Amino acid sequence: MSQVETQAVGYELIETPSANNKVAALWMQNPPVNALSKSVRVGLIEHLNAAIADESVDVIVISSKQNLFSGGADISEFSGGDLEPNLPVVLDVIENSPKPVVAVLNGPAFGGGLEVALSCHYRVTFASNKVGLPEVNLGILPGAGGTQRLPRLAGVQQALDMIVSGRPVAAKKLPGVFDVVVDSPETLLSSALAFCEKVVAEGSKVRKTCDVQIDVSTAPKELFAQYRKGLATQARGFFAPERCIQAVEASVELPFAEGLVREGELFMECMRSKEARAQQHFFFAERAASHVKDFDKETPVRDIKTVGIIGAGTMGGGIAMNFANAGIPVIMLELKQEALDKGLALIRKNYENSAKKGKLTAEQVEDRMALLTGSTEYAALSDVDLVIEAVFEKMSVKQEVFKALDAVCKPGAILASNTSTLDIDEIGEATKRPEDVIGLHFFSPANVMKLLEVVKTSKTSPEVIKTAMKMAKKINKVAVLVGVCFGFVGNRMIEGYGREANRMMLEGGTPEHIDKVIYDFGLPMGPFTMGDMAGQDIGAFVRESRREFIKHDPTYCILADKLVEQGRVGLKAGKGVYLYEAGNRKPIPDPSVLELAKQVAADLGVAQRDISDQEIIERIIFPMINEGALILEEGIAAKSSDIDVIYVYGYGFPVYRGGPMQYADEIGLKTVYDAMCKYRDELGEHGKNWFEPAPLLKKLAEQGKRFADL
Structure with a gap:
């Protein structure tokens, strides 16, 4: 047995159980998740070529010294890293090796990690091991042949499910992908070496995934049409899922080489999309949320046993x-x-x-x-x-x-x-x-x-x-x-969301129009539906506790207060802003609410008019962003990405927009600032009360900067 180490990939010569064959084992060792960084890609190619050139080597094994096979691409390289040699080049070397290459998955393989395994000639793992192609969660699709190789091994339906959902699957459920599935990881290496011996005994056949022919009868046109239909609600607003489907379609309709080209085109479409920028921002934001300056490595942690x-x-x-x-x-x-x-x-x-x-x-x-x-x-x-x-x-x-x-x-x-x-x-x-x-x-x-x-x-x-x-x-x-303030971050920002929805109903907007615009923007439901589901009395209770802060505005959520006075507290009462039939959560518009709005508007001297979709978005979403700027100035949140994590996970803000602060960065802070100034100047006392731009928003807009630059 001999061993050569590089920083990211080790090389070891191992004998099979009978000692008749030599195996070149390439061990990926790039902590913490064996990301396929440049050093790993270079190491794999170097050691593959060395194993191919070594006449004593009969079989090549690719495995890992970490607790997982590979977590996939190094996401940090997406923003300007050195991508040469890129992963498809590495996989091309693997697939075209004249000697059999066996992937031994000692732990999970995700994204590019699974694509490495799919390009090998054989695959060995244990039954409960999980593998997946989660790229869709980053707004992209597998870009190293995953959309072309997985359908050839797992079948088109299974590949669609895995690629479009991004969900991992246990190896035991993928018999077409794995040649050997052992019961436990403890016997994996010995079983893999025995399998290598068998491969040599049977003629050292090289079995390229690219040569596998897809049975087109298993993937009729109707399959893709039905899949799109079933995905319509679940994937609304996202860019990548449809491109994932198109890439899998290409595996059925095109020869392998042309399918790879099509996959590459679709991958770049995704990479250039604002949705991918938002989803990748959120990926890092979620991880950054745990990095705070309030303690260090030396700070002790108390045991929480009960x-x-x-x-x-x-x-x-x-x-x-x-x-x-x-x-x-x-x-x-x-x-x-x-x-x-x-x-x-x-x-x-x-x-x-x-x-x-x-x-x-x-x-x-x-x-x-x-x-x-x-x-x-x-x-x-x-x-x-x-x-x-x-x-x-x-x-x-x-x-x-x-x-x-x-x-x-x-x-x-x-x-x-x-x-x-x-x-x-x-x-x-x-x-x-x-x-x-x-x-x-x-x-x-x-x-x-x-x-x-x-x-x-x-x-x-x-x-x-x-x-x-x-x-x-x-x-x-x-x-x-x-930090501490009224409502902290989430509920402090949502206050303007409900306030403006109520005010626009006073100005002539209908609840169903306002709710539809916000739903189409990407939230799970609009402000009036949300209020009815939560209970209009809950909002009224919070307003009452803050009456001294809002008494200067006689229009402040006045319609919501009047509905609560009438017992219209929402779904639980069968009526709120909307009406509800017994046992049915579907909101039914109620003309009497619009009549009430018209009457109250007349009493308060508020003119009614048509309100555009654009104004609804600007008046409901932009004040939240403005409040976020104030929160950052006050140090209540340490960074804008923390606000985004709170809003995606706590309030259903669409992850394909990255959160309210990322959304503002994407459309430009000057756009937000200019709209705030416009409504401040156009909406009379209401505008003066609620649309004054935060100093931080004004400063960043004038400097052409983003919240992410702070």
Whole structure:
């Protein structure tokens, strides 16, 4: 056995079990995810050529020294890295090797990593290993032959599913792709070497994927038409999915070489699209959110072994499920046993529904429920490491809770509030340990939504901040660290969204028109539908708590307030801005709401008129961006990309626009600034009240810069 090491790819000569054959093993070793960086691509070509030239080598194996085969392309190279030799060149060398090349997938293979394996002549892995082509999530498509090779091995339908969805698939479900699938990774190498011996014994056949003929009867025109139809709603607004379909179509309709050319053309179309820029921005934004300046490597982290949750309602129960899912015991506190029993029963029902859908086994349901216990006494929380209150959104109530927690919780326990708007500094003042107080703002439904706003107060210790950020990962949340202000980042920005929608209805816009424009822009639903689903009374409660800040504007959400006064609180009442039929969530326009708007507008002297789609977008989306600029100036958010993560994961802002701040950067901050000035000057008192551009927006627009430049 001999071994040669380079920085990114190792070379080792190994004998097969019978010692009759020599295998050249190329080990990719580019931590942390074996990205196919330039050094890996160069190393693969060099060692492939060396193995081909070495007469003693019978078979070439490509595998990995990391815990995964390869995570794919080095995304950082997309913005100006040295791409030569590019990946297709490497795969061409592999596929055209005169000696058999066997990919031994010792762990997951994604994107370019799977494309490397597809270009090999044989593939070996273990049953539960996951492989996939997730490029669509970056707004692009597999650009190194993946759209041409995967249909030849996996079949056209399977390839479409994998490429268009980007979802990984277990190797055991891909019999056409893998030649050997062993039960466990422990036997992988010995099985792979035995297979290499078999390949030599059978004549060292080189089996090129490009030579495989697709059975066109398995991919009639109707298949693609049906696929597009089924994808219409799911892929709305995205650019890449349709190009993925076109690339797979090319694998059926064109010879391999021409199919590769077509794939390359479609890849470049995607790369040049604003959607790809947005999705790649978001990819990095999500990862950057965990990099904060409030702690360092030396900052200790507290152990979170047991969690207390105050409130067993919808939110408290959802929060509890996150910890139970991660194997962390939870003690739930309610003042009345009836409320506690009801909350635990609802959690069980949620888990059992998941089991019915095949997402959990009956045993897993019981295991998770066993982690959840309840109490009606604060003393039960004396030994928890973290306690999260999820009680009524009122300062006096929350302060009483925190006083009680301060009295019973052990030293070092983290005291967290799930408040969505209230001043956590003020909540912390109710305790003798404000350095241990932090905000953990979960989004509803808390067991589903990925976002967690971690809200630091002026006194929260670095240790508590670091613990909260690490804990978020453990419960599978994307944490974004923010500061204290009304509504923090997400709810502070959304305030203008609802305000302008209500104001435009007063000015003559219809709810269904405004909702349609915002839905077509890419959000899951428009502002009026959202208000009805959440409950118009929730918004009214928040407005009432802020009355002193908005009393200068007599038109402020006045229609929403009047609807609530009439009992029209939304879906739960069968009527809000829209009407709803029993058991049906579909909004039905109600002419009486427009009559009310007309009457109130006349009383307030607001002229009604037609409102264009463009004005709806500018007046609903641009004030959010402007508020984001103020948030950045105030240091409530550390970077604009953090705001984007909050809005994509917390509010359904379309990822193909990258978030509100990336969207502003894409269309140009001068465009946003000019529109803000226009509405400030054209909308009278309303414009003066709400459309004054943020100083940071003005400054960046004048300098021709972006939020991303900060």
